[in-house]
Amino acid sequence: MSTQTQPWLTILGIGDDGVDGLSQAARSALQAALRIYGGARHLELLQGGSVSADCEMKAWPSPFSKGIEELAANRGQNTVVLATGDPQWFGIGATLHRQFSAHEIEVIPHLSAFSLAASRLGWPLQHVETISLHGRPLDTLRGFLYPGARIIALTSNGAAPGEIADLLADEGYGASLLTVLEHLGGPQEKVTVCEAEEFTGEAAELNTVAIEAKPIPNTPVLSRTPGLPDSAFRHDGKMTKQEVRAVTLAKLAPIPGQLLWDIGAGSGSIGIEWLRAAMNTRTIAIEPLEKRHAFIRGNAAALGTPQLQLVEGKAPEALDDLPQPDAIFVGGGLTSTDIIKTCFEALPSGGRLVANAVTLEGEQVLAQGWKKYGGELSRLAISRADPIGGLTGWRPMMPVTQWSLVKS
Incomplete structure (x- = not known):
């Protein structure tokens, strides 16, 4: 027999369109919150609306574990944790669900960067490799390369698209079509398309990279089926x-x-x-x-x-x-x-x-x-x-x- 707990912790996805892109349920959660945690960019997006005057807004502390401790110390008090896009897709949602029961948490997702990128490109998302290179080794991408692969990758910073382009060229995939999508869903949205080997420069800190993999002639194709050469x-x-x-x-x-x-x-x-x-x-x-x-x-x-x-x-x-x-x-x-x-x-x-x-x-x-x-x-x-x-x-x-x- 289990006793269900009323949710007190809301994990709320927010996009680059800020408050304007939030649902009524998301706005209500913000109005009811006694405390809101988020990154500096997230908190800036809330300026000017949907937050109670009595609400405390806090940048997520460092180290990360300190934020978890603060949430636990204030258990039961209405709290919102802001996340980019869909918190359950390479986001903070999985981490918080390991610390607190599902009955304590309500998740209100926003459109993910994957969904937004696929909609811009016209790609059926179920046929796309969706990966995160945010805070993860760039070499992870090598395991997803094959002729014709469509890959959408979350990144860590503005230098990442150039590093991805260099990796593709190194693997014999310099002819791949590279699409850099900056500030997806927001007023500063920008989309740049070129071959990987032609990409130069940096992008905005908030960017997503899409790859349509195309090898140059004689590039070895490495299957994921066991038995590599x-x-x-x-x-x-x-x-x-x-x-x-x-x-x-x-x-x-x-x-x-x-x-x-x-x-x-x-x-x-x-x-x-x-x-x-x-x-x-x-x-x-x-x-x-x-x-x-x-x-x-x-x-x-x-x-x-x-x-x-x-x-x-x-x-x-x-x-x-x-x-x-x-x-x-x-x-x-x-x-x-x-x-x-x-x-x-x-x-x-x-x-x-x-x-x-x-x-x-x-x-x-x-x-x-x-x-x-x-x-x-x-x-x-x-x-x-x-x-x-x-x-x-x-x-x-x-x-x-x-x-x-x-x-x-």
Whole structure:
């Protein structure tokens, strides 16, 4: 049995048109508020109307957590938090819902920058990649590039459009059509369209960037389906090769929102492809060798997954205090059953474990794990065509023994 609480906290979306663009419900919330929080720009938009004379208007404090503490200290008092556009779409809404119950909160959204941009461009929004680069690494964009992609990106500042144009040119997408939309929905709205490689200068601090991706000839196309070419990764030779990687990811079964431990990450290829394969996934890559840490970080940035978390250490000791995984891959360091035991115990019911080995010693560890915990044991043998003198023959790669299971 639950007791519903009357909402006291209103998260209110506001556009660049200020008070004029607010609904009657939004105006009523502002009139009833004892306290209003927002950024300096938000508070300026309210000047001249819709706010009670007794209302206290406060710029959101720094650090961010201090604002949360102030809201909690004044729980139950009518409070409005201003946000740009739709607070639930890459906005403050998600953060506040983690701190307070849904019964305490009323959300009054405004038109999002995504909706406004799509309406200006005539793009069907359900077919558009909508991403936020606001306060996030610009390298995130690399993971969304493919021929014909339509992308709308929120940005952090006026320099961002130029940085995006440079990144597109770097990736072989300099021919892409770049649309910079400044002050969407407001009296200062401005739209600039050009090819990415032709963009120069800066934009207004408040801007949104739309991209119609077009590669130049011979630009590699990198699918989000697992099994990228080996050449997509920098490595020292110790990496899970393309064909084995595709099979391994199929057994790991990436699911949106889930966490992978990539143990003995090497180049980071398994963890990176896990992140590319499904939305909002997370990877913790565990790698003891310092010389490979640069490979992992560089590959993650280059392939659009800068959110990959690297733990510099050796399993099983480095696994202490990590959040519970939904899937685990063991690609290196299989010298004893200690790692297998630790991994199996860490998984929840339904969690997936996949371990690969190329040595006899590693095979013995996998065989022991298979006998104790069950699952499937298989051997993957791949051969690639290779020149032999003036002819062509099959050159076998080292066979890989793979053990996989779903914990029941």
